Amino acid sequence: METISVHGAPSEYVLQEGILHQLEAKLQERGLHKVFIVHGQKSWEAAKPYWPSLTSVEYVEYSYHGENSLTEIEAVAKLITEGSFDGIVGVGGGKVLDLAKSAGHVAHKPAVLIPTLSSNCSPWTPVSVIYDDAGTFIRFDIYPESASLVLVEPRILLHGPLDMFIAGIADTLAKWYEADVQLAAIANKSIPLEICYYTAKQCKDVLLSYSEGAVNAAKTGVLNDDFIKVAETVIMLGGMVGGFGDHYGRVAGAHAVHNGLTVLEETHHALHGEKVAYGILVQLVLENKWTEIDAILPFYQKLDIPLSLEGLGVKQVTKEKILQVAEKTVVPEESIHVLPGEMNVETVSRAMIELENYIQAKVR
Numbered sequence: 001m002e003t004i005s006v007h008g009a010p011s012e013y014v015l016q017e018g019i020l021h022q023l024e025a026k027l028q029e030r031g032l033h034k035v036f037i038v039h040g041q042k043s044w045e046a047a048k049p050y051w052p053s054l055t056s057v058e059y060v061e062y063s064y065h066g067e068n069s070l071t072e073i074e075a076v077a078k079l080i081t082e083g084s085f086d087g088i089v090g091v092g093g094g095k096v097l098d099l100a101k102s103a104g105h106v107a108h109k110p111a112v113l114i115p116t117l118s119s120n121c122s123p124w125t126p127v128s129v130i131y132d133d134a135g136t137f138i139r140f141d142i143y144p145e146s147a148s149l150v151l152v153e154p155r156i157l158l159h160g161p162l163d164m165f166i167a168g169i170a171d172t173l174a175k176w177y178e179a180d181v182q183l184a185a186i187a188n189k190s191i192p193l194e195i196c197y198y199t200a201k202q203c204k205d206v207l208l209s210y211s212e213g214a215v216n217a218a219k220t221g222v223l224n225d226d227f228i229k230v231a232e233t234v235i236m237l238g239g240m241v242g243g244f245g246d247h248y249g250r251v252a253g254a255h256a257v258h259n260g261l262t263v264l265e266e267t268h269h270a271l272h273g274e275k276v277a278y279g280i281l282v283q284l285v286l287e288n289k290w291t292e293i294d295a296i297l298p299f300y301q302k303l304d305i306p307l308s309l310e311g312l313g314v315k316q317v318t319k320e321k322i323l324q325v326a327e328k329t330v331v332p333e334e335s336i337h338v339l340p341g342e343m344n345v346e347t348v349s350r351a352m353i354e355l356e357n358y359i360q361a362k363v364r
Contacts, residue, residue, distance in 0.1 A: 004192045004246045007126050007146055009239075010113070015152035015232060017223075020050050020114070026149055027057050030110065032087040034058040036080050038100055040066070043092030043116040046160065050153045060085075067131045068098040070138075077106035085109065087148070093117040093164075098128035101143060110148035118157040118231035119168030119273070123150045124239025137259075154223055157231050162218050167273025169211050169230065170305050172238040173296075174276050176204035177283055178252035179241055182338050196245025199237045206233045208299055215303060253283030253343075256336035260329030260348075261312065264321060270312045277305045278312055281359075285351040286339055290358075297362065308359045309352070322352045 012026070027035060037059050039047070044063070060083065065072055080088060080103060089112045090100025097113050101122075104111035115123040122128075126143040157165075179200035183193060206229055213226030241249040257279030261267045267275060277300065284293050297307065306312045314321060326348040329336055336343045 002190075004190060004244075004248075005142075006192050006246070007142070007243045009243065010124060010147040010150045012148070013124070013150045013152070013236070015154060015228065017154060018050075019151045020047075020153050021052050023052055023112075023114075023151060024054050024057050026151070027087070027089075027112065030087070030148055032057065032110070032112070034083075034085050035087050035089050035112070036076070036083065036085040037061045037089045037091060038064055038076060038096060038103070039091040040064060040093065040096050043096055046116045046156050047091050047114065047153075050156055059089075064092075064096060064099055066095070067133060067135050068095045068102060068128060069131050069133045071133055072099060073102040073106060073130075076103035080104075080107040080109055087112060089114065091116060094120040094122040094129070095131075097122040098130075101126065101147065102128045102130070102141065105141075105143045105145070110145075112149045112151070113147045114151050114153070115235065116156050117160045117164055117168070118234045119160070119164040120171060121235055121239035121242075123147070123152070123235050125243060127242070152231070152235070154228055154231060158218060158221065158223050158227060160218075162215070163271060164273075165218055166215065166303050166305065167271035167277075168234045169207055169214075169273070169303065170277035170280075171273035172203050172234045173207050174254040174280050175238055175241045175249070176200045177280050178254055178335075179245060179249050181252050181283065181287060181340075182248045183245070185340070192244045192246070193248060196241055196249040199240040199244065200249065203233055203237050203241065206230065206237070208296075211299070212302055251335040252338050253286060253336050254279030256329050256334040257282045257325070257348075259334065260325040260327075263324050263328045264314060266313045266315065267309075270306065274306050274312065278308070281307065281355055282348070282351050283336075283339070285355050285358075286341075286343070286347065293358070307363065308356055310356075317356060319349075319353075322349045322356075325349075326352065 087110045088104045090097045091114045100111045126146040130138045210226040210229045214230035217224045217227035258275040326345045
């Protein structure tokens, strides 16, 4: 049986209103008496109303430069080492938290993560996405240790940008489809893979049941159980899929299509999760799962998630543009090749054309 590397969870995770008042005590019980706080400008503004005054723990604040790049990781790790800090505290969205994990790993110091967005599972996973200074994806790194502590103040998440919350829902929905296409065919799953498969299914079930109520909470600014369920699905369940499933729980067709879409400048404004959501539909066409497409279209429409290239901002959908996307989607190192059958330019471009025609006929 294949060996699966399990990264189950942070050492401690708490979601609770007012939890940041316990930050100092929780830092001290870890022996973190001097910490380096890294944040973005928007994330720091979002966290400030809930931020406690740290009286016994010494700290320095640092506003990052917008990317979790190798340059930035080295700079932050150097500051941590030279300043003899005991640990790093990341306050922000995925890139800030990834930077805290990356720099903490390089400096051999524990990371404490405080998310300000519920748009991804970065707070949960020991994984960081690495970019160059211009923001182009390079790779993702998996670290041997998870975060020492994750504290979630749900009111910060509630007031985050609505479009990023919805994109996070779409990205987490892909956890099911990208795990299912790999795991459904494995008859004798190991226990970690069973956990991966179960949590992936929970991602889909919880999101389809509670996202509408959660989005209403975000629109009205009134916290409810639906919002907390969906936020924890994005952060926790989403993180557990890859944490227990290893490569089986990470990416497949939907994310490969997302990467393919990056060749079209017209889609650059679209959020990661919006492009992944379109990728889910393309993957389902490749799997010939049209009934599943019909089942999730109303969900996409309720949340205003893009259904087509036009929905992603492509004004004139041409064969040439579709071929460009397909070519990038099927490069040898892409994750689309975990799908059954041969995934080539012709297969993927045909699936995209079929989807465009299907959506046009359905929606109009």
